[in-house]
Amino acid sequence: MKFKLFIAFVTILSGLSAHSQTIKYTNGNNQWNADSLGNHRVVILYNGTGSVAHAKIDWRRRDTHPENKRIIIQDASGKSIPNTYADHVTRESVDLYFDAKSGKGKYYAYYLPSVNEGRDNYPKGVYLKPENKAGQSWINEAKNTVVNASASEIQSIDSFNSFYPMEVIATAKETAAVKAKAKTESFIIFPEDRMYPIKMQSDLPYRWIQKGNSNSFSGTAAKGENYAFQLGVFALKDLQNLEVSFGSLKSTSGKSIDAKYINCLNNKGTSYDNKPLTEVVNVKNGNIQPMWITVDVPKSTSPGIYAGKFTVKANGKSKVIDVKLSVSNEVLADAGVGQPNKQTRLTWLNSTMAQQNTVVAPFTPLTVEGNVISLLGRKFELNNDGFPKQIQTYFNSEMTGYNEKPNNILAEPIHFHFYNTPKTQEKLTASNLQITSKEAGTVKWTATNTSDNLKMDVGGALEFDGYVHYVVKVTALKDVEFSNVDFHIPFEKGSTKYLMGLGEKGGVRPDTVKWKWDVAHKNQDAVWVGNVNAGLYYNLRDENYVRPLNTNFYLQKPLLLPKSWGNGDKGGIQINVKGSSMLADNFTGSRSMKKGDVLYYNFNLLITPFHLINTEFQWDNRFYHKYGDLDSIKATGATVVNIHHATPINPWINYPFIEWKKMKSYIDDAHQKGLKVKIYNTVRELSNHAYELPALRSLGTEVYSPGKGGGFSWLQEHLDSNYIAAWFVPEIKDAAIINSGMNRWHNYYVEGMNWLVNNVGIDGVYLDDVAFDRITMKRIKRVLTANNHPGIIDLHSANQFNKSDGFNNSAILYLEHFPYLNRLWFGEYFDYNKNNPDFFLTEVSGIPFGLMGEMLQDDGNPWRGMIYGMTSRLGWSEKSDPKPLWKAWDNFGIKGSELIGYWSDDCPVKTDNPKVLATVYKKQGKVMIALASWADTDVKVDLNIDWAKLGLNAGQVKITAPAIDKFQIAGNYPDGKSISVDKGKGLILIVE
Incomplete structure (x- = not known):
């Protein structure tokens, strides 16, 4: 486990009685069955002479309403005692009476027993209600018994489940005493060491009662270390705009650690897309807010004591904390990140690693000639209004080479119509098309289109992989009414054999598609239309677009309805064949704009295929999807081992940093045998074993999605509420929490991938559905392939076409990631026997996008798979061969x-x-x-x-x-x- 075993002696002075006792907090070393008795117990010593034991237990519990939870008492032999009674049950203490006929010695009171209901991998921990097996006459007699037993230890099933020390609560009396000393204050500050992450939001830890609050903090760091500490802010009033400011840390000899190396994670940082991030922190009266401070000590820092003042401000009031950091002579080459239990990786949250848009193989640098931008196998021609005039591909129909003659995707330029009436429209004049930036990875341009009533500013960017991002800002120059706004994409009919998206499963394109926005139920805002060798994906986006949750959780965080495209419930899309073309008509219905009003009609394009099919990779790289003996795996003919989570070398979901030495040993052995090893690691959810969990929780809902809580008992006992319980592995009791989507954890993820490549030697990553966008995908591809590392990425997706996932197509959901993948493994809950071949082609095989794949559900259909070059994946199931x-x-x-x-x-x-x-x-x-x-x-x-x-x-x-x-x-x-x-x-x- 990740926490060291500890034995803590705590003298607890009860605020409810005059007695005192000393309780040890100890590791139970899995001596009992937690599934039936819970994770916590009190060891009671009985030395009395009567038949009834009475113990006064100051258990200081963080959970609410302990009076509604069962207590199970057993004697030393493990025999349950039926005659028990709990009186004066509070979070602070309990009077416990029980039958002592087993004689003197140890008894055990288990106080959080629960049962798991629901699916094994999505359990609902339900705490048992109190039960009264003792008769009333026995209870009446027992209550006359004076205290004749004592609580000697409070044990957790193991160290990971322990509440000590940061989840042992202060009593109401102790808390009131703290408040009484600060009657005129808005808040109190408790500086805290990084090894004691603050975990409770609404209770002071008893540790702070013991040591008291302070106006100073001292710590010790090595040269080059990413050091962290906390300022725990206890709000005595509702606090607005809580922030920490600071200057440089200086030594008496005149040396300094510049303020640029210091950051308060809760206030400022760098977002996943490399933009400055400022967070507003508000705290409710009575709550505790940890403010995490990181100090990245330069390697060049001279040893000594560096002092500075940190000012905590809120509600116009401020407090100054004197900070002293002793820098030793030791130099940490790795900034200490090899010991993440010291919170040394929190700096990674603001990483900008691999953000520069450098070209990734097999793509080639963009070139510009006039208004034509050329990219790998494709050309993109700009019209004077800034929109695409023509989009072409040069891939042949086999996807093994290139044609001299282009495949035209458009029948005419993409354009807008702003209809004042069904027969009249704004006459927009295009002007000032400018290519504003030419780089190998990105070309950008702007244009302006104006009419008497409107100004339309167009900004576009094309990236090396075929992704196009448009920001279309429409400003009303006068009050204006529209009967409709239409955005037209006129496709060359010959390039539209297949269609996927907008509620349509992948296959041959219908003659007509009619679709309306329904973000409350459907994760649909995109469609792909095309042939195997030429296609176009487009989506329609709000200017404040936020990536929704996926994989069972869409309904808890759905799409934002774009104000422009959706227009209430009026907007939609109709796709029809019109003569030799096929028109995608994206309409908004009637609307009005007042002078000065602004609407954004933003959209994105993906030009497919992304590259030629690499058939040699398909034949050379044969995946074995199971942890096992390497000699046995090699004997099968497999060449790449995929290590799932919940395995000895990668136990904790999406957090492969605890057993990394075991993983490295396995990978080193694999490399000697000529095998590659990839690991399961994504960011959709995060194990509760992550060292940084308390710090991430201090960021509110930035990293973790808000939710109703619940789930496995550990989550309920240590996180209280406001989270979404995710995947759970019963065998090792690994409980994950859903991440919020796009956030700074993705910066950590990129750094983590880089660390795994360079320190563990992973050859790539297996992605199990994805909760990040193409920005993060590009970044991890860069770090995985740096210095000629293989950087193999394969993506698995379960069928997203269901209610919980918002009826989306997996390929549509992840198409922006396809340029960086080496293989698809689409097929969980896909029916390989009932679906038609064109569904296989478009939704499963990856071939229209330059990829190949493998089959999953029930090991697929091997005969049908062969016409796409697909087999099942070895090792995944007993039948798969x-x-x-x-x-x-x-x-x-x-x-x-x-x-x-x-x-x-x-x-x-x-x-x-x-x-x-x-x-x-x-x-x-x-x-x-x-x-x-x-x-x-x-x-x-x-x-x-x-x-x-x-x-x-x-x-x-x-x-x-x-x-x-x-x-x-x-x-x-x-x-x-x-x-x-x-x-x-x-x-x-x-x-x-």
């Missing part, structure tokens, strides 16, 4: 082959049955054909082969079906006719 297919690949020599899919007009092999599809893997003098059936019955098919395209002579080849274990029996098909294909299955044929 792609090894026979891997062997067939190797026997054929799939490396170096050209993938030509059924979706390509140039595919040289087709069948005479449209429900039996063929994909070709072509080599010099040899071809592998994968057949997959969606027919309703077993069928026989004939192959239609373009021998010239295959480069083979029909009279000199043989067509065979090799025997493949659990896939097919051997067969001979000399003329490619009358080939039997079973319902829902397929065949692999070799032509040579």
